[in-house]
Amino acid sequence: MVAGKNILLGVSGGIAVYKACALTSKLTQQGANVKVIMTESAAKFVPPLTFQALSRNPVYTDTFDEKDPAKIAHIDLADWADIVLIAPATANIIGKVSNGIADDMLSTTMLATQADVYIAPAMNVHMYAHPAVMKNMKQLEEWGYHFIEPGDGYLACGYVGKGRLEEPESIIKAVKNHQYDNKLFSGKKVLISAGPTREQIDPVRFFTNRSSGKMGIALAEAAAKFGAEVTLVAGPTELEVSNKRINRINVTTAEEMYDEMHKFFPSSNIVIKAAAVADYRPKQVYDQKMKKQDGDWNVEMVRTKDILQSLGEKKTNQFLAGFAAETTNPIEYGMKKLENKNLDAIVINNVSTEGAGFGEDTNIVTYVNKNQQLDEVALAGKRDVAEKIMKFIDRDMKDDK
Incomplete structure (x- = not known):
């Protein structure tokens, strides 16, 4: 997954620069075409000539050192790269990139590139844990940057803890694994529903539920990350998607969601109904605000269309997965839903469990396929849970062939 790739290696200043030398050598040996950008601080630890010899390409250190007058170097490098890898990545370069600062060759190129970006941090354990650094890394993750976490061990500053640059072999393995994941659903069309629905009573009142849409949006992001063409049908939620290809x-x-899901269903390969759709809506919808009156107000409710049931009835060759948000006997009810609605898989979660309820940033789920194989996913961020679910689906689709 790196052979033949154009890899732009950004090297920022820290004692771990020596590992970047080995990283350059190993990438080159595996068939990658490597070009290196060094910060001024990095060049104080290892001279650019070392990386030039290892990569057999010019090394870039100065934004204004235009080696080819026909090209603007930082734009040319940004366009050239298939993969950008910053290793080691100091707190300084992470802060620059996350805040759009472009004051040297590396940070300027980072603003211009559209390639996959991998960041391997290396710094003191307390620096790594600082709220500003954590915030900057979270921002970059939300923008789609990929982090290769540092290891635990003895640091050059004398501390022992997290912050040591991962070994070159592990960095390359992480990049390869992610590049492989990027192609899991290449050529596949994925349809996902997310969030709640709102059922209007009058111009100022409506029935809804506590769904935030976080899980469904995380699934859409994961599917897009794995190379799928994704359509997301989203109920009312303020959350945005970071992948603009979605x-x-x-x-x-619920009626609008029903129509859109059925519109895209026939052309989809994978359909995941993660939305918490209202089961009932008011029978009568008022054009004007209902005024407060003496006594009770009884609102008659009627059933909405069962989107998942209807998709299961029309399913041909689609892989259809649903969600079961339960509070009692979740596995039992989830398994019934799996069978009754003609699903290929069901994702079950007990929303009364701490860390797994509506609106949480985390989740705990049990994935069950039509062969009743159970896969437990322990407490994790919804992005991680979503990626695991997509990999389970990939596995089951391959097993069905």
Whole structure:
């Protein structure tokens, strides 16, 4: 997954620069075409000539050192790269990139590149844990940058803890694994529903539920990351998607979600119904605000269309997965839903469990396929849970062939 790739290696200043030398050598040996950008601080630890000899390409250190007058160097490098790897990545370069600062060759190139970016931090354990550094890394993750976590061990400053640059072999393995994941659903069309629905009573009142849409959006992001063409049908939620390639369709009511899901269903390969759709809606919708009156107000409710049931009835060759948010006997009810609605898989979660409820940033789920194989996913961020679910789906689709 690196042979033949154009890899731009950004080297920022720290004692771990010596590992970047080995990283350059190993990437080159595996068939990658490597070009190196060094910060001024990095060049104080290892001279650029070392990286030039290892990569057999010029090394870039100065934004204004234009080696070819026909090209603007930082734009040319940004366009040239298939993969950008910053190793070691100091707190300084992470802060620059996350805040859009472009004051040297590396940070300027980072603003211009559209390639996959991998960041391997290396710094003191307390620096790594500083809220500013954590915030900057979180921002970059939200923008789609990929982090290769540092290892634990003895640091050059004398401390023992997290912050040591990962070994070159592990960095290359992480890049390869991610590049492989990027192609899991290449050529596949994935349809996902997310969020709640709102069922109007009058111009100022409506029925809804506590769903935030976080899980469904995380699934859409994961599917897009793995190379799928993704359509997301989203109920009312303020959450945005970071991957601009996702085709997002906003709806409000269960009826609108039903129509959009059925519109895209025939052309989809994988369909995941993660939305918490209202089971009932008011029978009567008022054009004017209902005024407060003496006594009770009874609102008659009628059933909405069962989106998942209807998709299961129309399923041909689609892989159809649903969600079961339960509070009692979750596995039992989830398994019934799997069978009754003609699903290929069901994702079950007990929303009364701490860390797994609506609106949480984390989740705990059990994935069950149509062969009743159970895969438990322990407490984790919804992005991680979503990626695991997509990999389970990939596995089951391959097993069905």
